[in-house]
Amino acid sequence: MSLHRLxxxxxxxxxxxxxxxxxxxxxxxxxxxxxxASALAALKAGRVDLILLDVSLGDDDxxxxxxxxxxxxxxxxxxxxxxxxDHQRMAGYEVGADDYIAKPFNPDLLxxxxxxxxxxxxxxxxxxxxxxxxxxTFQGWRYDARRDEVTAPGGWQVSLSSRExxxxxxxxxxxxxxxxxxxxxxxxxxxxxxxxxxxxxxVGRLRNKTDPALIRTERxxxxxxxxxxxxxxxx
Amino acid sequence: MSLHRLxxxxxxxxxxxxxxxxxxxxxxxxxxxxxxASALAALKAGRVDLILLDVSLGDDDxxxxxxxxxxxxxxxxxxxxxxxxDHQRMAGYEVGADDYIAKPFNPDLLxxxxxxxxxxxxxxxxxxxxxxxxxxTFQGWRYDARRDEVTAPGGWQVSLSSRExxxxxxxxxxxxxxxxxxxxxxxxxxxxxxxxxxxxxxVGRLRNKTDPALIRTERxxxxxxxxxxxxxxxx
DNA sequence: GCCTTACGTAACAGTTTGTAACACGGCAGC
DNA sequence: GCTGCCGTGTTACAAACTGTTACGTAAGGC
Numbered sequence: 348m349s350l351h352r353l354x355x356x357x358x359x360x361x362x363x364x365x366x367x368x369x370x371x372x373x374x375x376x377x378x379x380x381x382x383x384a385s386a387l388a389a390l391k392a393g394r395v396d397l398i399l400l401d402v403s404l405g406d407d408d409x410x411x412x413x414x415x416x417x418x419x420x421x422x423x424x425x426x427x428x429x430x431x432x433d434h435q436r437m438a439g440y441e442v443g444a445d446d447y448i449a450k451p452f453n454p455d456l457l458x459x460x461x462x463x464x465x466x467x468x469x470x471x472x473x474x475x476x477x478x479x480x481x482x483x484t485f486q487g488w489r490y491d492a493r494r495d496e497v498t499a500p501g502g503w504q505v506s507l508s509s510r511e512x513x514x515x516x517x518x519x520x521x522x523x524x525x526x527x528x529x530x531x532x533x534x535x536x537x538x539x540x541x542x543x544x545x546x547x548x549x550v551g552r553l554r555n556k557t558d559p560a561l562i563r564t565e566r567x568x569x570x571x572x573x574x575x576x577x578x579x580x581x582x
Numbered sequence: 583m584s585l586h587r588l589x590x591x592x593x594x595x596x597x598x599x600x601x602x603x604x605x606x607x608x609x610x611x612x613x614x615x616x617x618x619a620s621a622l623a624a625l626k627a628g629r630v631d632l633i634l635l636d637v638s639l640g641d642d643d644x645x646x647x648x649x650x651x652x653x654x655x656x657x658x659x660x661x662x663x664x665x666x667x668d669h670q671r672m673a674g675y676e677v678g679a680d681d682y683i684a685k686p687f688n689p690d691l692l693x694x695x696x697x698x699x700x701x702x703x704x705x706x707x708x709x710x711x712x713x714x715x716x717x718x719t720f721q722g723w724r725y726d727a728r729r730d731e732v733t734a735p736g737g738w739q740v741s742l743s744s745r746e747x748x749x750x751x752x753x754x755x756x757x758x759x760x761x762x763x764x765x766x767x768x769x770x771x772x773x774x775x776x777x778x779x780x781x782x783x784x785v786g787r788l789r790n791k792t793d794p795a796l797i798r799t800e801r802x803x804x805x806x807x808x809x810x811x812x813x814x815x816x817x
Numbered sequence: 818g819c820c821t822t823a824c825g826t827a828a829c830a831g832t833t834t835g836t837a838a839c840a841c842g843g844c845a846g847c
Numbered sequence: 848g849c850t851g852c853c854g855t856g857t858t859a860c861a862a863a864c865t866g867t868t869a870c871g872t873a874a875g876g877c
Contacts, residue, residue, distance in 0.1 A: 493808075494795065494808070495798070495808070508863080508864055508865080509798075509799070509800070509801055509864085510801075510864075510865065511864095542866095543866070543867065543868090544824085544825095544826095544866085544867075544868085545865080545866050545867080547823095547824065547825070547826085548825085548826075548865080548866075548867085549865080549866090550825095551824095551825060551826060552826095552865090554825095555826095564823090564824070564825090566822095566823065566824075566873095566874065566875085567822090567823070567875095743853085743854055743855080744854085745854075745855070746854095778856070778857065778858090779834085779835095779836095779856085779857075779858085780855080780856055780857080782833095782834065782835070782836085783835085783836075783855085783856075783857085784855085784856090785835095786834095786835060786836060787836095787855095789835095790836095799833090799834070799835090801832095801833065801834075801863095801864070801865085802832085802833070
């Protein structure tokens with residue numbers, strides 16, 4: 348029920364087909380383009396929320412195309428490259444890519460990046476629209492939003508403090524997406540201010556009560572929920 | 583089944599649909615309007631407790647519309663803007679918006695603002711708006727307003743003191759909305775004054791006689807009824 | 818390897834909340 | 848009036864919650 352339209356610019360047909368199928372299954376509306384010309388045509392044809400742009404585009408140059416698109420309109424762009432060389436990465440950033448991912452990539456990671464970019468662009472339907480309904484399952488754990496109850500894989504019930512619960516909800520709303528301390532604090536407090544090590548300690552406490560492996564540290568950045576989250580039907 | 587009626591004035595269909603879905607799940611009754619004309623029509627058509635008004639409204643101007651509505655009637659308004667520029671923000675306030683939120687926003691944050699505005703505006707729908715004679719059902723429990731009787735999920739009858747009953751009614755009138763001790767006291771006493779721990783103790787006693795999970799503590803704030811409330815037809 | 822920085826976390830302190838126990842007052846019955 | 852009972856607020860203390868600090872350790876950069 349996501350309304351995001353994604354334009355996939357990729358000249359390798361096999362890769363494009365596979366990726367498109369995957370992304371469509373994830374709820375994205377995907378348009379394919381295999382060249383600079385067709386990409387620009389697709390852009391002109393309709394609304395696009397995000398562009399996934401391969402750096403190597405046969406005769407065309409992805410980096411140049413990125414800059415070209417950026418100059419014309421404000422659409423978030425994620426660059427995809429077969430080479431993870433840093434200069435390429437930098438080249439991508441300089442022309443205005445919002446993110447960069449190297450082939451071969453983990454599809455889930457790609458999806459996470461896509462969500463993150465869309466979110467930053469303010470067009471993301473977050474998980475929140477299902478949050479109050481059923482329960483969420485992740486890595487064997489279960490969170491019943493209605494009752495604020497957390498159940499461990501074994502069936503044990505875990506009691507979290509209200510702050511810990513809020514934190515868990517923040518992570519569940521953004522699975523696989525790295526969150527900075529600022530973002531977490533903002534989401535927790537409904538307003539302003541992140542200081543000190545409060546978030547670290549809070550994360551530590553949540554880790555202890557659940558599974559330490561659930562939340563991974565992104566050194567220098569923040570924290571990520573490492574599990575995929577699926578919504579159960581409301582019983 | 584909250585009785586808050588929210589008018590969402592937004593011309594971006596996707597955004598409107600998404601937001602409406604989200605807000606409806608949060609227990610608000612949402613009416614959509616995509617233009618100045620339809621907004622005014624909706625206002626004329628029925629009671630509205632709160633207006634969520636997008637600043638950018640295609641041909642129409644949200645700020646002007648805000649002022650217009652304000653001049654005509656006293657409905658709380660939250661302005662939504664894609665630009666967080668301060669002058670716009672101020673412009674919104676000056677014409678009488680009760681709050682302001684910038685896109686992209688955290689849905690939970692929006693919800694918190696909505697609740698805050700509703701609370702401030704004292705529009706918490708009172709029991710009087712309901713069929714006074716019917717019974718209310720919540721989380722398996724039942725409250726018969728006519729007889730002041732409370733029935734547990736199992737069918738057992740629970741006897742509450744008069745003060746406890748009043749407290750229960752206050753919560754039932756404001757399901758899912760956090761209430762401060764002051765608000766509760768005001769609603770209980772018909773006249774002001776909240777001091778000491780009276781409310782805490784009262785809540786504790788109500789919890790004991792019903793289901794402790796029904797009323798959750800919002801640390802630093804107050805208490806919330808965690809159940810949705812539905813009105814039964816009078817038997 | 819060493820050095821710097823970031824992170825994990827135990828211990829602590831300040832608040833807030835839960836609740837048992839008590840005190841007070843009205844009221845019915847004697 | 849006296850007495851016991853019930854409902855209610857007050858008090859006091861324990862427990863829970865949460866941010867801060869300090870220090871040890873891990874992770875990278877060089």
